[in-house]
Amino acid sequence: MSQTAAPPRPTGLGAALPVVGKSDTRPTWCPGCGDFGVVAAVEMAVKRLQLPSHTVVVISGIGCSSNLPHFLSSYGFHGIHGRVLPVAEGIRWANHGLTVIGTGGDGDGFGIGAGHFVHAMRRNVDLTYVTMDNQIYGLTTGQASPTSTMGQKTKSTPNGVIENPIDPVSLALASGATYIARGFSGDVKHLADLVANGIQHKGFSFVDVFSPCVTYNKINTFDFFRQRVYKLESAGHDPTDLVAAWQRSLEWGDKIPIGLFYKTDRPTYEDLEEVLAAGPLALQPAGLRGKESLLDEFV
Amino acid sequence: MTELAVRIGGQAGDGIASIGESIARSFSRMGLHVFGLNAYQSVIRGGHVWFQARASDGRPYSPGDGTDILYALDKATVDIHGAGVRPGGAVLFDPEKFSVAPSELPAGVTPLGVPTLQIARKYTSQSILQNAGGIGATAFLAGIPLPLLHEVLTDSFGRKAGEIVDWNVGASAEGYRFAEAHGHAHDHALSRQGEPKLLMNGNTAIALGAAAAGCKFLSQYPMTPASSIMHWLAAHSTALGVVVKQAEDELAAINMAIGASFAGVRAMTATSGGGFSLMVEALGMAGMTETPLVVVEAQRAGPSTGLPTKTEQGDLNMMLGAGQGEFPRAILAPSCPAEAYRSMIDAFRLAEEFQTPILVASDLHLSENFMTVDRSEIDLNVPVPSLFTVPPSETNYLRYQYTDSGVSPRAIPGQPGLMFVAGSDEHDERGHLVSDIHAGIPRYVTERQRMMEKRMRKLGGLARAAPLPVLEGPPDAPLTFVAWGSTVGAVRDARAELAAGGKATNLLRFPTVYPIAADAARPLLEKARRTLLVEANFSGQFGRLLRAELGFACSDRLLKYDGEPFLPHEIVARALEVM
Incomplete structure (x- = not known):
């Protein structure tokens, strides 16, 4: 379909407009929460890319981390538990001129929202999904999450977790995401690089972040990760090597890798959806005026 | 009003629906009004399915109460439907498959054996072609001109292999001539009545109405009887510039539509009761975030997975209460395809004007059955202002x-x-x-x-x-029917039958079931001398809503929850009891 006469873009004023920064709302997270590092890294990333506030939409679900959109000066959608990705996909398909960033926690993304996580990745929707993974349910005061460690004692598992944790990175590899990274909120600059590169990547970018809960998770603390994480970039990892990415994703113990696991190029869902070839859907003409011949099929 | 009803029965996989649609379309091209009932089961092959095409020089709003021509592809069809053939009618069958004795049929009904298999074998070894001879013979009895039938068959096969069209044209002509030689056209055979009409089911009218209203995005998960909304829009997606997304589940479907609407397109989702149950939390999110949203809920018989291929109006309570807490919503309930088209335009207008979810309550009877629509009833010239x-x-x-x-x-x-x-x-x-x-x-x-x-x-x-409540018929009639949604159709036909017998009634119908415009509804209800509530559920859900909203209790009720649509004679009988 060729470009049709679309109404003038209500955006279009571009770089002269303010870029994304802090909003006038201050985070309500516990002092020392890992999520402070994540919001700082996201802000740093969008600033570096000079993205105007009105062209960015940050979407979240429910949980401590899902308050994040309120702390940035972009458009935001703070929805219900687990549905970050379908809302984000709908926004992308309605206007693929927008930069779409999904945010949320491990319970939101890998528990109640696990089905959407897998499907959004296989579609390779061009958006960036940042999960603040603290391996615990914080806002509901400390129950086990899908990434809680086997044996971990929580309010809902007083005798210890007896389920194997989900590994978000290998799940993303299996599901077909085209940019898969892991960051640590204790290293904001490194995390900001991962997020900025993820936003620039054309396709589904997944950045799982170790973002410790200082109140309810006494195992996976800042110190726990500081002692263990190493950067793939300094370890000779080739992020275009899928087999190597799989091997690195399985590493867990004294050494835990952070950085870019895998990156590849594949057409995005928006590339393959023919209707979007005519430009952002929100700017395309709508209705059936003058299409009376459409009724012939009912004769 | 003269009417002629043709019924075709057989097993799923026999091509019953396609024979039925060809007959129904032939009638509509003759300029007749048609109601086409597609009765099927949750099986892909086997079982028992049937299609009834009821044509009239008036306007039928329901499948009606009888059959005039029965084309039986198997003996079970004769056993199940033979007794419903009216005097003067005929039962078509192929004597090579089974026999039908006159004694098996009601008085005045003639069996007519047609060698459909024998005709088909002249063209191909594929036994499905037997249907062509059967359609041809049926067309003769029903007064459908052979050239018109051939146009319909040719169009329905479209660009498929040319020889299939040739076989169907040839075999149907032989069936037609066989019936001409061995039978006679039905006394009620109808002739042309002016311009061809449009034939559509509720779901295609809903899809067309959505596109006309400016809908650019549909996300949906397959579920009977809502799926064909997605099928029609998917088939027209590129041409009309509508993104159609089959989601991973109904949770995703509604959340995608909300995201798309938030980002500036008119968006909708569609489902049946089971899928709507999964959408409930997000419906509240649309209400809370004040995001416009249109949700079509095509009801089927519940509870739980219930009767997947049968109809009911049992989800009204759920639609009224869906979502924790309280938020504004409206529920529109179109009664026929022409109104379903307009309801979608109203739904998008209201969703946008009030920035809240609007539900369109359909049901299997409306969504999947066919009715004719005059071209003048479909105005595509809908204003679609910028958002x-x-x-x-x-x-x-x-x-x-x-x-x-x-x-x-x-x-x-x-x-x-x-x-x-x-x-x-x-x-x-x-x-x-x-x-x-x-x-x-x-x-x-x-x-x-x-x-x-x-x-x-x-x-x-x-x-x-x-849309406000509508009173149809004489305002001072001794009995007022109260109905909503697809049930309105059978009530209209029942009213016509009662009127023919000298019994005046009227009908108060609610194209919007919620919120009820009290100022408009109350005077009409208070003026009614006796009210008969007709709805397809167990507890009279709309009757309860009327009591809650207006303090008005209908004096009599007729409720149905067997999965089958109301038939006019059932309503006539109940009306005569209470009048």
Whole structure:
């Protein structure tokens, strides 16, 4: 379909407009929460890319981390538990001129929202999904999450977790995401690089972040990760090597890798959806005026 | 009014629906009005299915109460439907497959054996071609001109292999001539009545109406009887510029539609009761974030997975109460395809004007059965104004500004200077949360109360702006039927039958079941001398709503919950009891 006469873009004023920064709302997270590092890294990333506030939409679900959109000066959608990705996909398909960033926690993304996580990745929707993974349910005061460690004692598992944790990175590899990274909120600059590169990547970018809960998770603390994480970039990892990415994703113990696991190029869902070839859907003409011949099929 | 009803029966996989649609389309091209009932089961092959095409020089609104020509592809069809053939009628069958003795049929009904298999073998070894001879013979008895039937068959096969069209044309002509030689046209055979009419089912009318209203995005998960809304829009997606997304589940479907709407397109989802159950939480999110949304709920017989291929109006209570807490919504309930088309235009208009979810309550009977529509009833010239209404120069923009109407100016991502966060948590005029560190603090307790009242004020506007109740028939009739949705059709036919017998009645129907415009409904109900509530559910859900909203109790009820649509004679019988 060729470009049709679309109404003038209500955006279009571009770089002269303010870029994304802090909003006038201050985070309500516990002092020392890992999520402070994540919001700082996201802000740093969008600033570096000079993205105007009105062209960015940050979407979240429910949980401590899902308050994040309120702390940035972009458009935001703070929805219900687990549905970050379908809302984000709908926004992308309605206007693929927008930069779409999904945010949320491990319970939101890998528990109640696990089905959407897998499907959004296989579609390779061009958006960036940042999960603040603290391996615990914080806002509901400390129950086990899908990434809680086997044996971990929580309010809902007083005798210890007896389920194997989900590994978000290998799940993303299996599901077909085209940019898969892991960051640590204790290293904001490194995390900001991962997020900025993820936003620039054309396709589904997944950045799982170790973002410790200082109140309810006494195992996976800042110190726990500081002692263990190493950067793939300094370890000779080739992020275009899928087999190597799989091997690195399985590493867990004294050494835990952070950085870019895998990156590849594949057409995005928006590339393959023919209707979007005519430009952002929100700017395309709508209705059936003058299409009376459409009724012939009912004769 | 002269009518002629043709019924075709056999097993799933025999091509019954396609024979039925060909007959129904032949009638509609003759300019006749048709009701086409496609009765099927949740099996892909086998079982028993049938199609009834009821044509009339008047306007039939239901499948009617009898059959004049029965084309039986198997003996079970004769056993199940033979007794319903009216005197003067005929039963077509192939004697090579089974026999039908006159004694098996009602008095005055003639069996007519047609060698459909023998005819088919002249063209191909594929036994499905037997249907062509059967259609041809049926067409002769029903008064359908052979050239017109050939046009319909040719069009229905479209660009498929030419020889298939040739076989069907040849075999149907032989069937037609066989019937001409061995039978006679039915006394009620109808002739042409002017311009061809449009033939559509509720779902295609819904899909067409959505596109006409400016819908650019449909996300849906397959579920009977809503799936064909997605099928029609998917088939026209590229040509009409509508993105159609089959989602991973109904949770995703509704959330995708909300995301798309938030970002500035008219968006919808469609489902049946089971899928709607999964959408309930997000419906509330659309209400809370004040995001326009249209949801089509094509009901089927429940509870749970119930009767997947049978009809009911049992989900009204769920649609009224879906979602925790309270938020404004409207529920439109079209009665026929022509009205379903208009309902979708109303639904998008209301969703946009009031920035809240609008439900369109269909059911299997409306969604999947066919009715004719006059071209003049489908006006494609629907205004589709831009959604970017707030000027970017706006200062101190308040997305959730308190207003008298409850409707606040709506910005859309991409517009400079108007950034806000849409929150599913309670929020103030700017969109800032009042749910966490502000919760319970006196100033914010007041904010919460004011924001609830702002949202709920939309209900008053919705009641005034949605289609009002309609009284059909003489205002002073001794009996008033009260009905909504597809049940209206059978009530109309019952009223016509009662009127023919000298019994005047009227019908008060509710194209909007919620909110009820009390000022419009109350005087009509209070004037009614006796009211007979007709609805397809166990407990009389709409009757209960009328009592709750207006304090009005219908004097009599006729409820049906066997999965089958109302038939006029059932309504006539109940009306005569209470009159």
